[in-house]
Amino acid sequence: MxxxxxxxxxxCAGVNMAIEALEQTIQTVGAPVYVYHEIVHNKHVVDRFKERGAVFVDSLAEVPAGGTVVFSAHGVPPSLREDASARDLTIVDATCPLVSKVHSEAIRFARQGHTILLIGHEGHDEIIGTMGEAPERMVLVQSEEEAATVAVTGDVSLAFLSQTTLSVDDANRIVARLKQRFPAIVAPPSEDICxxxxxxxxxxxxxxxxxxxxxxxxxxxxxxxxxxxxxxxxxxxxxxxxxxxxxxxxxxxxxxxxxxxxxxxxxxxxxxxxxxxxxxxxxxxxxxxxxVRDEAMHFQLPATVRRMVADARLRATA
Ligand code: SF4
CATH class of the missing domain: 3.40.1010.20 (4-hydroxy-3-methylbut-2-enyl diphosphate reductase, catalytic domain)
Incomplete structure (x- = not known):
């Protein structure tokens, strides 16, 4: 054989960053550290962190007052961020910068008055997060069939965005269909699939x-x-x-x-x-x-983690 x-x-660089952010947070503030949803979608990684004191939650209500909560690499809707701030939780945002880029595009398109056709899979954490940036302006398109039938009412200007982890071929077919039906549809400034x-x-x-x-x-x-x-x-x-x-x-x-x-x-x-x-x-x-390709991408740790680590070092040398 x-x-x-x-x-x-x-x-990838986003997963490396998210795992390192959680590692450093556990080391600095100590267990338990709460993580909203799986830090990355891998059973082995999640099980290993559970053993080290990470507590994975599906609702912020499960995080006690004063707790530290880590947002996963897939990102969260802004409403969740606001809830966490309102509850005075310490937030470590381990959202991959390439997911954050799609959030920024969603905000910009919504401000420009576009209705956004978001290509992705319903229920995926990343799609829930991105849709949350402008829920009233988003329409989910999951397949070429949906691209052929998606109904857009009124005289609206359209833009499209994609989930970062789609099949490149599927996404190209969906985009081609959308462009055929809506020739004026606005594309993101750069490719969303990472x-x-x-x-x-x-x-x-x-x-x-x-x-x-x-x-x-x-x-x-x-x-x-x-x-x-x-x-x-x-x-x-x-x-x-x-x-x-x-x-x-x-x-x-x-x-x-x-x-x-x-x-x-x-x-x-x-x-x-x-x-x-x-x-x-x-x-x-x-x-x-x-x-097939060389990769050298690296993302720095979230600012909160860098600050926590620097403060801990200062305390240790004081
Ligand atoms: S968007 Fe790409 S680089 Fe970022 S975490 Fe997802 S797969 Fe990794």
């Missing part, structure tokens, strides 16, 4: 056709991981989304000579290496890493 290991894979999503999708598109089967490490609620599995599948390669090596069903690999292996943007590298070890031990696999 031969493993073709995609690069880039796994953690660099990490695009690069991981491009890597899978390149390596999957050379493989008999594809394995994607990531959790079932990770949008960008699901898209990687779908891309391999659409290329005719049987593809499986797994949380860890423990979920590999060896029946998938019977008689297969080559495996494309990648990981979603929220999946830790140690889980990829566990899978590699499993395939090497069980099937005598050889490993070839295939670099």
């Amino acid at each position: 031969h493993i073709i290991l995609a690069r880039p894979r796994g953690f 660099y990490a999503t695009q690069n991981r999708q491009e890597a899978v598109r390149r390596i999957a056709p050379e493989a008999d089967v594809a394995l994607v490490i990531g959790s079932q609620n990770s949008s960008n991981s699901m898209r990687l599995r779908e891309i391999a599948d659409e290329l005719g390669v049987p593809a499986y989304l797994i949380d860890s090596a423990a979920e590999i069903d060896t029946a998938w690999l019977e008689g297969k000579e080559s495996v494309a292996l990648t990981a979603g943007a929220s999946a830790p590298e140690e889980l990829v290496q566990d899978c590699v070890r499993f395939l090497v031990d069980r099937f005598g696999a050889t490993v070839e890493e295939r670099t």
Whole structure:
């Protein structure tokens, strides 16, 4: 068996920043630290933080007065931010800057009077956050079919925005349909689908056709991981989304000579290496890493965390 290991894979700059922000917050203020929704959509990461004193909540009402709450990488609606401030909670905002960029575009389009067609998946944390910036001006478009039928009443000017983790191909098809129906629709100034999503999708598109089967490490609620599995599948390669090596069903690999292996943007590298070890031990696999794009993106920690850490250092030296 031969493993073709995609690069880039796994953690993106936004996930690295969010995880580091939570780590530093726990270290500085001590447990418990409350996290609104999963810090990133990965079971392994969430379970590890639970052991260290993070408490994941679905409502701010679960955070006691004076508590510290971390907003996840996917962002939150402004109403939640206001609620947290009104309750005097200490807020650590670990929203990925590339998600914040889409929020800013939503605010600007709404101020300019546009109705915004937001391309994304209903119920996803990021979509809830972005829609919250201008709920009365947003219409969700989830598919090409919806782009063909979405009803816009009156003489309104339109703009569109996207979730950061969509399939590039699906989003292009949806945008093409919208432009066909509404030629004057205004596009965002730059691509909303983020660099990490695009690069991981491009890597899978390149390596999957050379493989008999594809394995994607990531959790079932990770949008960008699901898209990687779908891309391999659409290329005719049987593809499986797994949380860890423990979920590999060896029946998938019977008689297969080559495996494309990648990981979603929220999946830790140690889980990829566990899978590699499993395939090497069980099937005598050889490993070839295939670099499709180099990545050097880095986001600095949220200002609140930098301040907390600096204050703690000052106290320690006083
Ligand atoms: S996948 Fe993209 S938008 Fe999401 S956290 Fe990573 S860099 Fe940010």
